[in-house]
Amino acid sequence: MGLWSRSLLSIYDLEDLASLDVPWWTLEAVSQVESFLKSRNDAQVFEWGSGASSLWLAKRAASVVSVEHDPSWAEAVETLLPGNGRIVQISAAPRNDPLISLRSRKRGYENLDFTTYATSINDLPGLFDLIVIDGRAREGCLPHALGKLKPDGLVVFDNVERSRYRAAISDYRGRVDIQWTKGVTPCLPYPSQTALIRCKQE
Helix, strand or coil: CHHHHHHCCCCCCHHHHHHHCCCCCCHHHHHHHHHHHHCCCCCEEEEECCCHHHHHHHCCCCEEEEEECCHHHHHHHHCCCCCCEEEEECCCEECCCCCCCCCCCCCCCCCEECHHHHHHHHHCCCCEEEEEECCCCHHHHHHHHHHCEEEEEEEEEECCCCHHHHHHHHCCECCEEEEEEEECCCCCCCCEEEEEEEECCC
16 A cells, blocks of 8 residues: 555656556556566567556566557657657547547547557557557457457456446457456556456367
8 A cells, every 4th residue: 555655646757657666557457467477478568558557568578569649748658668668659630530430538539530549559560468458549449459469368458447448348248358456556546447358268
């Protein structure tokens, strides 16, 4: 609890957050992901949404590619990343065609199209050991994550206390195993939830 209490003072200070060496997931999820990465010598990681998690992952994986929609935040994170980490900045476009656009439901982003952002993982070669969904338009990112995940890989889907995220995950019941973690989360004064998702093995 000491780490959690200390993190509440660092929410808008990226360098201070980096010194704490913890991502903004439930502490249970953090522990399980750390064990998962320790079991892999050459883990390849992709994430939507950069920040404290990017720095934490880069210390524990062979490579990390983080897609970020906010240019100034992307620049701030990139200055702290080691050489095995990379930020890909992809801004949302104006939402011209509601039928084909992928939108974020976060207030202030409703009129933007996140299709290029969500599909950016498909532009990268190979499959990933770990994929983190913690940025914009998360529901639209999930199918692309599952399509680029190694058979024994892991998806971290954060803030699944939100009903729209749980609904998106439930669409894949029968195809995936889901572990719902709940509890204390760094930088948040209230409990949160993080889902750990694995594809079912045939």
